[in-house]
Structures are given as structure tokens and as C-alpha cells.
Amino acid sequence: DESIDIPYFGELNGIQLVNPIWVKAVPYNVKVVGANNNVVTHLRLWSTEPSKKQLVQDEKYLKMVSKISESLYPDDSTDEGKILRLQQQYLFSSAGIQDAIREHKALGRDIKDLPKYYTFQINDTHPTLIIPELMRILMDEEYMGYDEAWSIVTQVAAYTNHTILAEALEKWNIELFKRLLPRIYQIVEEMDRRFRLFLKGKNLSQDKINHMALIGSHDVRMAHICIYGSFSVNGVAALHTNILKEIELNDFYQIYPEKFNNKTNGVTHRRWLMHINPELVNILDKTVKGNWRKDLSAIKELENFKDDESIQKEIKNMKLAKKRQLIDVIYKDTGVKLDENAIFDIQIKRLHEYKRQSLNIFHVIYLYLRLKKDANFRKTFHPQNFIFGAKAAPSYIMAKYIIEIINRAAQIINNDPETKDLLKVVFVQNYNVTYAEYLFPAADLSEQISTASKEASGTGNMKFMVNGAITIGTMDGANVEIVEYAGIENEIIFGLSAEEVTQAYKANSYNPRKIFDNDKRIQDVFKFIKSLDKDEHYFDFVFNNLLNVDYFFVLADFDAYVEAQSRANKLYQDEKTWWRMSIMNIANAGFFSSDRTIKQYNEEIWHLDTIKL
Structure with a gap:
């Protein structure tokens, strides 16, 4: 039996946990087959069941047990939800660590040699409890002293930070944490x-020490535990890592500069190119002599054909084929029929204010209003389909309002006889990986419009890039490196820089209402949104936020975004230039392979031996 019993609650008698509530973690292996290398490994997942150690198993207990592994990242807007989230994090962390130690011992290895064989990569702060849990095991079960245990923990724990947003640098209420996990x-x-x-x-000041401490006045700071307990701390894009070092985690960087490093994210081209886009695969097989299927960097050879009219035509035909496939899927899903000759402008990602789906739909509404009243604009405007795909956290009220604005605006825009042949808006239902496999290869424009300094990396931008979409975006996350590799002339970049955003925060100088008062286009957009509901105050929550705070600089970047979109529309009508840009994006996507990312993690953090095949 490989199941593991996990304790919650209870009281402490010294260091001994007394009368806890026990839950059984049950392992399930999902086989992971390597790509043409005869290697099969497994992904270990955990489910929860009642534990035989738990004597009282009433309905309340059974319900608690079932909910822990019911869904990942449950809503934590209530105390009950917070307890459930922390229960889940501890169970997965503890079960994983105990399973690894059991494997280590079964192979006849000494527990003191754990760092020779294991690195536990803490992926954001959710598995933070790996650190104190491993300390518990080494001290309470292996009878090590604190210093010896800490030496082992700090050689096996490595931390990847995936976000700059404070909300994701988890903090847990002390009383809640202490009640659920007394020994931890x-x-x-x-x-x-x-x-x-x-x-x-x-020689740090007491204020600085309090700021950096693992436990604050009211909360336990998970990111601080990760940095303190890990031998490596990495960001996931060059800009992101620099922001961590220079701004967000600068206090820690000053103490531990040797820990900080960058590992830019990557995506697997086996799924996001070879599996989903056989039309492009055929073109690459014909033009690229190197073994690009095994080593995506070989795709650079395609750049030799950037001005080849026949290859440009093939890329265009590839896009048309993928658009037709997507059109069928969207029609079955929503009943909206898209124009295959239009620009496919796609934004698919988690719904969050910093990702600025709001900026996107505000521009769409602006376009709609202008198309209705400006006959000359209609003549020069190339038809454009705006496609959104996103999911939002259950308790995220602002996100729900933004989704509602998109869908209500789409109902009007898609059914207006004056504009419906020029402009379409779709919010795809139940966006998921399967849907994404149709969306990425069909895109002409890749919407990467987050507030500069807020996106850690992004991976959708890479999936779009390798399938020939042009990025319309800010200099944020991995967009910076996309521009570096493909060339800024092959992307459409706009908006405030990370430095400008940071400076505006420091100076507290941003006045969104002033921008609103001086831009009739934004005023008209807000007026249109007010008309979407019979209660003109229905969307006031959105308006008040943007006019009084606008923390993510939506109004500040509106004018630049309108100009960038106008540039994109004109560029698309210059076919030779557009398809040259598309080829340059495909050809320079090699760096963004997850193979490169994983190799870099191994060479610089894990130091695993390579399997000789």
C-alpha cells in the first residue's frame, strides 16, 4: 500500500501532534511517454480517502475528505475556502515528499544523501510547505538536529516565482495556519x-527585518519561506527576473544575490506545432534541412524564405486552412459565423485586470462606433474578428463584469447590419486546451497587452509565435524576448514601459479621470457600455475603478493601443510585408522551446545526469 496518512488540526504536546484528524492520500500514476526516446516516466497524482487512523468518520468528516482533492485551487474567498486550499497544499506537499523519501530509502540510500538525488522545484508558492514538512520529517522521524536538517532542506529546495502580483505571493492568516497545521x-x-x-x-533595521520576516503581524509569508529555504530562486522571463531582483524582491536579492537566476519559459513544439498544425509542419519539412522536430532551434532556417513569394503564399494558405477549421468550431459552439478573409485577432488567457481584456473590448467598441459613423473609415478598414477565450476565479467580481461587457457588446455588434460584415466579436465557451489547439494556429494577431511589468512571462505568446501570428503587445514578460529574437519590426509594440509604470506608482502621479475627461472616444465607449443594461448604473463598479484608480493603466494605454491596432489593420493589407513578418516569427521561435528551458533548469539548478539512449 503506497497511500500516506496526512494529519490536520490536533494539539501539540511538546513537538508531538495529539488527536489530529487523519486523511489518506492515495497515489495514482499517469504514464508520460517520451518523444521517440523509449523513455516512459510517470506523473504522480493524489486523491483523498478516509483514513483508517481516523476513528470518528461522520458525514462532516467524509465531506471534508472528498473536497480536498475534488478540484485544484478551490475558491478561497471565505475562511472555509482558505482552510480547504491550505489542506490541499499540505496534503500534496507532504505526500509528495514522503513518497520521494520512501523511494530513496527503498533504493538503499542514506537519508543524508537526499541532495545527491533530489531537487524539489517549488512551482510558485503553492508547494511552499515542502520546506517545513521536510524539516518535520528529518527532525521528528529521522531524529536529526535542526542545523543538520536545515542543511539538507536548503540543498534540495529550489523556488520558481511565476508572478509579480502581490496577491499571488501567498500569505496565510496565522491563526488559521496554526490551527490547521500546529507542528508545521x-x-x-x-x-x-x-x-x-x-x-x-x-545590520538591517528592525523595520527591514519585520518586512522580510517569514511571519508578519498577522500572516505567514509563503514566498519569504521559499526564498529563505531554497538554494535557487528563478524568474521565468528576463524582464520578470530583473523586476524581482531590482524591485519586488530586492531586499532578498541584496542578501542572497547568488540565489537569483532566470529561466525563460518555453512551450513544447510537439503539441503546439507538430500536433496541431500539420499544414505548417509540411512547409517546414520542405524548407528546413535541420532536424527541427528534435531541435526546434533548427527552424531558424525558415528565415531564408522570408521574401520567397511562393513560401509566403503557402503560409497564407496554411492560415486560411486553420481559420476554416476554427470557424466551424466556433459556429457550432456559439452560432456566430466568422469571415475567413478577416483578420483573426485573438486574446486567450486567464481573465485578470492586468491582462487587460478590458482594453481590448474598449477598443472593439470604439471601432464599432467609428465604423457606424465614419464612411471613409469603413472603406479603408479590413474586416476583423476579435476572439476572446478566458476563465476567471469564481469570486473575482471585476472579471465577471468584464466577461459580461464582452458578451453583451458582442450581441449588439454581431447583429448590426451596418457593421456585421466588418466586425465580429466572440467569447468562446469553456475555453480549454482542446479549444486552444484550434485557436493558436488560426491567429493573425496575438493579443499580449498586459500592463508592462505585470506579466511574468506568458506562454500563449510563444504558441502564437511558432504558428506565425504577429504579437500586438506591450514590452512585458516574454514579449521582450520575442521582440529580441524576431525583431521589433516584426511585432506591433505599444504602450507604457515597465519603467514608466513603476515610476508612476512611485510618484503616485497617474490621473485616469483626466485622460477620460480629455478623450471623447473613451467617453463614448463608457456611454455605450452604460446602454448595455436597462440600469445605467449596472457597470458603475467598473467605471468607478477605472476613473478613480485604474491600477493597470487601461485608460493610459488606450490611445497607443488604438494607434497600434490601426497600424496592424493597415499592415495586414500589405500582404508581402505581413507574411514576411509571419515567417520571421515562426523562424525565430526556436528559443521558446520547453526543451531549451528544461535543459537550462537541469544544467544550472538540478544537475541531473543525462540518460544515454
Whole structure:
């Protein structure tokens, strides 16, 4: 039996946990087959079942057990949801660590040699509890002293930060944490005590020590635990890592500069090119002599054909074929029929204010209003399909309003006889990976319009790129590196820079209402949105936020985005230039392979031996 019993709640008698509630973690293996290399590994997943150690198993207990593994990242807007989220994080962390140690011992290895064989890559702060849990096991079950245990933990834990947003640098209420995980909290308290002493030895002020501590006045700071307990801390794009070092985590960088490094994200071309776009695969097989299927960097050879009219035509025909496939899927899904000759402008990603789906739909509404009243504009405008795909956290009210604005505006725009042949808007239903396999290869424009300095990396931008879409976006996340590799002349870049955004925050100088008062286009967009509901105040929550705060600079970048979209529309009508840009994006996507990313993690963090085939 490979199941593992996990304790929650209970009381402490010294370091001994008494009368906990036990839950059984049950492992399931999903086989993962390597690509033409005769290697099969497995992904270990965990489900929850009642534990035989738990004597009282009433309906409340059984419900709790079932919910822990019911869905990943449950809504945590209530105390009940927060407890469930923390239960889930501890169970997956503890079960994973105990499973690895069991495997290690079964192979006849000494527990003290754990760092020779394992690195636990903490992927954002959700698995943070790996660190105190491994300390618990080494001290309570392997009878090591604190210093010996800490030496092992800090050689096996490595932390990847995936976001700059404070909301994702998890913090847990002390009382909630202590009640659910008494022994783990006790260990974190000792870690915090020692870290504070360490910082004091660095002659830091008490305010700075309090700011950097693992435990604050009211909460446990998971990102701080990760940085303190890990030997490596990496960001996932060059800009992101620089922001971590220079701004968000600068205090820690000053103490631990050797820990910080960058590993730009990548995507697997086996799925996001070879599997979903056989039409493009055929073109690459014909034009690229190198083994691009195994080593995506060989795709660079396609650049030799950037001005080849016959290859440009083949790329255009590839796009048309993928658009037709997507048109059929969207029609069955929504009943909206898209124009295959239109520009396919696609934004598919999590719904969040910093990703600025709001900016996108505001521009669409602006276009609609202008097309209705400007006959000359209608004559020069190339038809454009705007496609959204996103999901939002259940309790994210602003996100729900933005989705509603998109869908209500689409109903009017798509059915207006004056404009329906020029402009279409679709919010695809139940966006998921399967849907994405149709969307990425059909895109002409890749919407990457996050507020500069807020997107850690993005991977959708890479999937669009390798399928020949042109990025319309800010200099944010991995967009910076896309521009570096493909050339800024082959993307459509707009908006405030990360430095400008950061400076505006520092100076507290941004006044969104002033922009609104001086831009009739934005005023007209807001007026249109008000008309979408019989209660003209229905969307006031959105308006008040944007006019009084606009933390993500939507109004500030509106004018630049309108200009960028206008440029994109004109560029698309210059076929030779457009398809040259498309080829340059495909040809320079090699860097963004997950093979390169994983190789870099291994060479610089994990130091695993390569399997000789």
C-alpha cells in the first residue's frame, strides 16, 4: 500500500501532534511517454480517502475528505475556502515528499544523501510547505538536529516565482495556519526566529527585518519561506527576473544575490506545432534541412524564405486552412459565423485586470462606433474578428463584469447590419486546451497587452509565435524576448514601459479621470457600455475603478493601443510585408522551446545526469 496518512488540526504536546484528524492520500500514476526516446516516466497524482487512523468518520468528516482533492485551487474567498486550499497544499506537499523519501530509502540510500538525488522545484508558492514538512520529517522521524536538517532542506529546495502580483505571493492568516497545521507552524516559527537573527547579523533595521520576516503581524509569508529555504530562486522571463531582483524582491536579492537566476519559459513544439498544425509542419519539412522536430532551434532556417513569394503564399494558405477549421468550431459552439478573409485577432488567457481584456473590448467598441459613423473609415478598414477565450476565479467580481461587457457588446455588434460584415466579436465557451489547439494556429494577431511589468512571462505568446501570428503587445514578460529574437519590426509594440509604470506608482502621479475627461472616444465607449443594461448604473463598479484608480493603466494605454491596432489593420493589407513578418516569427521561435528551458533548469539548478539512449 503506497497511500500516506496526512494529519490536520490536533494539539501539540511538546513537538508531538495529539488527536489530529487523519486523511489518506492515495497515489495514482499517469504514464508520460517520451518523444521517440523509449523513455516512459510517470506523473504522480493524489486523491483523498478516509483514513483508517481516523476513528470518528461522520458525514462532516467524509465531506471534508472528498473536497480536498475534488478540484485544484478551490475558491478561497471565505475562511472555509482558505482552510480547504491550505489542506490541499499540505496534503500534496507532504505526500509528495514522503513518497520521494520512501523511494530513496527503498533504493538503499542514506537519508543524508537526499541532495545527491533530489531537487524539489517549488512551482510558485503553492508547494511552499515542502520546506517545513521536510524539516518535520528529518527532525521528528529521522531524529536529526535542526542545523543538520536545515542543511539538507536548503540543498534540495529550489523556488520558481511565476508572478509579480502581490496577491499571488501567498500569505496565510496565522491563526488559521496554526490551527490547521500546529507542528508545521511551530517549525516555521523557529525558522522565522533564526532568519530574524540572521538578518540582524547583517545590520538591517528592525523595520527591514519585520518586512522580510517569514511571519508578519498577522500572516505567514509563503514566498519569504521559499526564498529563505531554497538554494535557487528563478524568474521565468528576463524582464520578470530583473523586476524581482531590482524591485519586488530586492531586499532578498541584496542578501542572497547568488540565489537569483532566470529561466525563460518555453512551450513544447510537439503539441503546439507538430500536433496541431500539420499544414505548417509540411512547409517546414520542405524548407528546413535541420532536424527541427528534435531541435526546434533548427527552424531558424525558415528565415531564408522570408521574401520567397511562393513560401509566403503557402503560409497564407496554411492560415486560411486553420481559420476554416476554427470557424466551424466556433459556429457550432456559439452560432456566430466568422469571415475567413478577416483578420483573426485573438486574446486567450486567464481573465485578470492586468491582462487587460478590458482594453481590448474598449477598443472593439470604439471601432464599432467609428465604423457606424465614419464612411471613409469603413472603406479603408479590413474586416476583423476579435476572439476572446478566458476563465476567471469564481469570486473575482471585476472579471465577471468584464466577461459580461464582452458578451453583451458582442450581441449588439454581431447583429448590426451596418457593421456585421466588418466586425465580429466572440467569447468562446469553456475555453480549454482542446479549444486552444484550434485557436493558436488560426491567429493573425496575438493579443499580449498586459500592463508592462505585470506579466511574468506568458506562454500563449510563444504558441502564437511558432504558428506565425504577429504579437500586438506591450514590452512585458516574454514579449521582450520575442521582440529580441524576431525583431521589433516584426511585432506591433505599444504602450507604457515597465519603467514608466513603476515610476508612476512611485510618484503616485497617474490621473485616469483626466485622460477620460480629455478623450471623447473613451467617453463614448463608457456611454455605450452604460446602454448595455436597462440600469445605467449596472457597470458603475467598473467605471468607478477605472476613473478613480485604474491600477493597470487601461485608460493610459488606450490611445497607443488604438494607434497600434490601426497600424496592424493597415499592415495586414500589405500582404508581402505581413507574411514576411509571419515567417520571421515562426523562424525565430526556436528559443521558446520547453526543451531549451528544461535543459537550462537541469544544467544550472538540478544537475541531473543525462540518460544515454
